[in-house]
Amino acid sequence: MQGFLASWRLYGRTDRMLRNVFGILAVLLPLLLWSAVSYLPFVWHPQVLITDPGGEEYLETGMRMNRVDFLRAVKEMQDQHQPAPQGIPTNPVYLPSPGEVLSAFVHAFTSSAPVGAEHSITQAFAHSIRIIFWGFVISSVMGVPLGIMCGSIPAVARLVEPSVDFFRYLPAPAFGALAVAILGIYDAPKIAIIVIGTLFQQILVIANTTRKLDFALVEASRTLGAKGLRLLFRVVIPGILPDLYRDQRILLGWAWTYLIVAELIGTSSGITWFITQQARYQHFDNVFAAMALIGIVGLGTDMVLGVIGGKLFTWKRENG
Amino acid sequence: MADHVEHALPDYRILPPDVAARMAQIKQRDYVLEIDRVTKVFTQKKNRTVALDAIEFGVHRRELVCVVGPSGCGKSTLVRILAGLEDATSGQILMNGKPVRGPGSDRGMVFQKYTLFPWLDVCRNVMFGIEMGGVDRLEAQRQAMQWLQMIGLEQFATAFPHQLSGGMQQRVAIARALAASPRVLLMDESFSALDAQTRTKMQNYLMEIWRKIDITIVFITHDLDEAIYLADRILVLKPNPGRVEEVIEVPLSRPRRAEQMTSDEFLATKAHLEGLIRSFGTSDDMDEEDVKIDLPLLTLVTDQVE
Ligand SMILES: Nc1ncnc2c1ncn2[C@@H]1O[C@H](COP(=O)(O)OP(=O)(O)O)[C@@H](O)[C@H]1O
Numbered sequence: 001m002q003g004f005l006a007s008w009r010l011y012g013r014t015d016r017m018l019r020n021v022f023g024i025l026a027v028l029l030p031l032l033l034w035s036a037v038s039y040l041p042f043v044w045h046p047q048v049l050i051t052d053p054g055g056e057e058y059l060e061t062g063m064r065m066n067r068v069d070f071l072r073a074v075k076e077m078q079d080q081h082q083p084a085p086q087g088i089p090t091n092p093v094y095l096p097s098p099g100e101v102l103s104a105f106v107h108a109f110t111s112s113a114p115v116g117a118e119h120s121i122t123q124a125f126a127h128s129i130r131i132i133f134w135g136f137v138i139s140s141v142m143g144v145p146l147g148i149m150c151g152s153i154p155a156v157a158r159l160v161e162p163s164v165d166f167f168r169y170l171p172a173p174a175f176g177a178l179a180v181a182i183l184g185i186y187d188a189p190k191i192a193i194i195v196i197g198t199l200f201q202q203i204l205v206i207a208n209t210t211r212k213l214d215f216a217l218v219e220a221s222r223t224l225g226a227k228g229l230r231l232l233f234r235v236v237i238p239g240i241l242p243d244l245y246r247d248q249r250i251l252l253g254w255a256w257t258y259l260i261v262a263e264l265i266g267t268s269s270g271i272t273w274f275i276t277q278q279a280r281y282q283h284f285d286n287v288f289a290a291m292a293l294i295g296i297v298g299l300g301t302d303m304v305l306g307v308i309g310g311k312l313f314t315w316k317r318e319n320g
Numbered sequence: 321m322a323d324h325v326e327h328a329l330p331d332y333r334i335l336p337p338d339v340a341a342r343m344a345q346i347k348q349r350d351y352v353l354e355i356d357r358v359t360k361v362f363t364q365k366k367n368r369t370v371a372l373d374a375i376e377f378g379v380h381r382r383e384l385v386c387v388v389g390p391s392g393c394g395k396s397t398l399v400r401i402l403a404g405l406e407d408a409t410s411g412q413i414l415m416n417g418k419p420v421r422g423p424g425s426d427r428g429m430v431f432q433k434y435t436l437f438p439w440l441d442v443c444r445n446v447m448f449g450i451e452m453g454g455v456d457r458l459e460a461q462r463q464a465m466q467w468l469q470m471i472g473l474e475q476f477a478t479a480f481p482h483q484l485s486g487g488m489q490q491r492v493a494i495a496r497a498l499a500a501s502p503r504v505l506l507m508d509e510s511f512s513a514l515d516a517q518t519r520t521k522m523q524n525y526l527m528e529i530w531r532k533i534d535i536t537i538v539f540i541t542h543d544l545d546e547a548i549y550l551a552d553r554i555l556v557l558k559p560n561p562g563r564v565e566e567v568i569e570v571p572l573s574r575p576r577r578a579e580q581m582t583s584d585e586f587l588a589t590k591a592h593l594e595g596l597i598r599s600f601g602t603s604d605d606m607d608e609e610d611v612k613i614d615l616p617l618l619t620l621v622t623d624q625v626e
């Protein structure tokens with residue numbers, strides 16, 4: 001109990017058990033809230049799902065309407081001594097219950113009936129991941145070396161950083177039309193958008209990380225006779241590697257935010273296309289399942305990368 | 321206490337015969353490192369600080385020179401110029417008669433901060449300078465292990481710097497610097513972050529190593545005891561601008577032992593150095609008698625503490 005209180009204080013202490021408890025609560029609480037809103041009619045349920053239209057002509061089974069309108073319809077029918085419409089309280093169509101989303105999610109991985117990105121979460125998502133992967137790889141191949149050079153060579157920083165800073169402020173969507181005009185309508189312009197969205201940030205972030213290397217280490221290595229490429233590869237890069245790794249993790253998340261734009265230019269594709277289409281048909285269980293998939297894959301990747309990073313860079317973690 | 325005052329200290333300039341002989345021998349050797357009218361001016365916006373003003377000094381081969389002075393007198397600036405990490409505004413540094421440009425493996429340095437590479441284990445840290453000298457990995461490892469044996473840390477070869485105490489880290493740093501086989505070892509307050517006990521041990525380690533190998537040491541410190549205990553000669557700098565105030569030949573025979581720190585020669589030298597530093601009149605941590613702390617009474621009057 002004391003530990004529980006202490007973990008709420010500024011810079012307070014927590015033990016491992018409490019951390020796990022909080023970790024589980026972090027997942028459980030939002031789910032409980034969602035379940036409460038979905039399954040307890042008195043919490044919200046502002047609409048009524050018609051089960052029997054009764055005497056009212058404009059009603060149909062399966063329709064949703066606001067509760068006030070429904071009550072008015074019931075009253076009207078009662079006044080006219082006709083059978084009253086029946087219905088059950090429900091949430092708006094855009095808020096499916098956890099159960100519905102779960103079944104849509106399971107269905108996405110088990111059924112094999114419809115094909116094409118428009119219908120299959122898995123196919124759409126696989127396409128999205130390909131776009132992200134290539135976008136991020138291409139951006140990193142250019143951005144990481146350039147960032148390190150900007151951070152360690154003043155002349156390169158002076159030459160490169162102003163224009164990078166200029167392009168950084170141009171929103172990636174602004175390049176959409178241009179990318180399509182140059183690269184066609186399929187995957188190439190989409191990858192290009194991810195690259196444009198990530199690269200400029202990447203250069204600046206990594207340049208900064210490189211600058212933050214403890215300069216005393218560079219000086220120490222110089223007095224030991226290191227210079228040039230050997231200084232770069234034996235001191236600068238190993239020294240910044242843990243922070244560089246962390247930057248890459250953050251930038252990968254960044255790349256995901258440009259996915260939406262990328263997938264809507266040229267021929268729409270991927271998970272974004274799937275979501276827009278499903279929303280158009282009001283299949284919000286599928287929409288939510290797709291969103292959950294993105295979140296789970298994103299969180300999962302980041303956790304795996306975090307664990308790998310912790311294993312790789314023990315010296316950094318224990319340095320504080 | 322009273323007989324301490326009555327007891328007149330000898331003149332610190334009078335060297336005992338064995339020390340005088342040693343001094344004469346040292347002075348016959350060539351200069352390894354020469355400071356040739358080195359001036360350093362820092363300009364920050366409109367502020368112009370003359371950190372060093374026409375410093376002129378020569379260090380003989382296998383000599384151990386300490387540089388003392390109040391903080392801000394340019395000690396670190398001087399040693400950084402010697403290392404080549406900073407350029408002199410005018411004047412030059414000569415290494416075996418040749419002017420130096422930039423840092424090089426002929427001048428090793430041990431910093432005040434712990435600067436072992438945290439991503440390399442102890443052995444790899446010591447190997448670093450050897451490998452930079454073009455030695456292949458296996459040979460470098462063999463030499464590094466020898467150095468670790470010399471400083472008594474061979475069982476820590478695979479430990480990482482963050483697993484070592486401050487004293488051990490500085491010992492490894494000394495080994496790392498020496499392993500690159502420099503002619504001169506520069507040390508900038510390398511022991512000042514250590515506790516008193518460890519520091520004394522490290523001073524003895526340093527002199528032990530220095531006796532065994534052909535190395536010339538320039539040791540910066542603001543601890544007068546340390547300077548007298550270690551040095552053949554002490555270079556006293558005065559601040560604003562940094563100038564050579566005096567060069568003192570330490571009247572203590574070698575090998576040095578802790579008992580010498582209470583000898584008359586030691587006390588005389590220390591008294592003279594203290595007088596010099598006090599005469600510079602800077603508010604430094606060395607003249608703490610002059611600091612009068614004006615504190616309101618914070619205890620309850622009933623809490624009699626003295
Ligand atoms: N990089 C710098 N820029 C401006 N002034 C500096 C710089 N380095 C040192 N100084 C100034 O030079 C003087 C000497 O500094 P320093 O060599 O660090 O003294 P010490 O090591 O003896 O305490 C100080 O007045 C300090 O403020």
Ligand SMILES: [Mg+2]
Pocket residue numbers: 395396509
């Ligand atoms: Mg200093």
